[in-house]
Amino acid sequence: MKRQLTLIGAVVLALVASVLTFTGPAFAATGLHISGTNIVESNGSTFIMRGINHEHTWFTNQTSSFANIKATGANTVRVVLSGGRWTANSATDVANVIALCKQNKLICVLEDHDTTGYGEDGAAYTLDQAVNYWIGLKSVLAGQEDYIVINIGNEPIGNTNPGQWTAATVAAVQKMRSNGFQHMLMVDAPNWGQDWQYTMRDNAQTVLDADTLHNTMLSIHMYSVFNTASSITSYLDTFASKGWPLVIGEFGWQYDSSQVDDQTLMSEAVKRGIGYIGWSWAGNNDPILDMTNNFDPNSLTTWGQRIVNGANGIKATSKQATIYGTPPTTPTTAPTTPPTTSPTTTPPTGGCTATYSIVGSWPAGFQGEVKVTAGSSAINGWTVTWTYANGQAVAQAWNATVTSSGSAVTAKNVSYNGKLAAAGSATFGFLGSWTGTNSVPTLACAAS
Secondary structure (H helix, E strand, O other): OOOOOOHHHHHHHHHHHHHOOOOOOOOOOOOOEEEOOEEEOOOOOEEOOEEEEEOHHHOOOOOOHHHHHHHOOOOEEEEEEOOOOOOOOOHHHHHHHHHHHHHOOOEEEEEEHHHOOOOOOOOOOOHHHHHHHHHHOHHHHOOOOOOEEEEOOOOOOOOOOHHHHHHHHHHHHHHHHHOOOOOEEEEEOOOOOOOOOOHHHHHHHHHHHHOOOOOEEEEEEEOHHHOOHHHHHHHHHHHHHHOOOEEEEEEOOOOOOOOOOHHHHHHHHHHHOOEEEEOOOOOOOOHHHOOEEOOEEEEEOHHHHHHHHOOOOHHHHOOOOHHHOOOOOOOOOOOOOOOOOOOOOOOOOOOEEEEEEEEEEEOOEEEEEEEEEEOOOOEOOEEEEEEOOOOOEEEEEEOOEEEEEOOEEEEEOOOOOOOEOOOOEEEEEEEEEOOOOOOOOOEEEEEO
């Protein structure tokens, strides 16, 4: 918090400083902590979350998901826990979750899901009850400040009286600190996390000031409220102008025009150095938000491909926390003795095939997907072309560069998915429009 001193106050402070030895602030951060708008590790390194949510409380047997999420390149996993609204996750279970995070070199955001929609959902717990859950787990949380963040309560207020969020969150933060928690805390916005009535945006300073350790991160969940670029940038601009720390703790993807503009969200997060954690690895009642098919890491959905392999995605932008050491890098220097003659023959590249499918359809719109498969030899790149017969048009695409000329469509690989081993495959997706008929076109695939 910025404090302004009067001239007299400044003089008094100077006099006191001349008598007392004062070497630092009145509080000391332990482990992960906030510095300005950034998350910082205990060694001073800035850490930017690039992560995936995992619905652990409902799928406690899916412990392999931690390693599989790490394999995507993620540096963070946000773990869904329950203190009793669903089957409670015990201290033993939570200790195992922390061990799995550390084993797989992930920063672990632990969240209590019991509070989801309080005030609107009669089954939801209060934030005070969530704090009591954390107090009951303190024996396994203490000493883990370098590795875990405590997200006090998921989406703690619904759309009924969201103004109660400020006092409830202040009380929760203060109760955590008075019970000796040194961890970085994360607090979600009201309105089911989306803050569309701007309660968190307008009252965040009050919450931040309530933390005696000044170690609280604000979290926004971005779904349909943030379905345009302007809605995303405007919200993020406000927090930047205030100097408040913010992470995008949940978000989905734009599978239709009413949903979050995930491409703007990720590009803005990367540009601004803001963390993001996508929802979710698998297990949703509406599987369109699953990143994998049935927790299979080798079967990424369209959403999984976008957040893992897409532009501004996890593979391209994630960096492992330094508490786990520095991962090896691929040498970038050129060979000291380059060949003096060019090859006389070009290695065979083989051919490719492409299959087109309609993943989902709604009035006037649809989601399409194309799978490109290499032939008997490896290929270095691919181009897929087709012509629509019924006036369909591609509106936006991911994992490919797609252009149209009238009804003719051309899709070319992007930098990370052009090289395919023999029989290897890559998938790209797109959103399109249609009227009347939405027939499947004939595709041609050319390899390079």
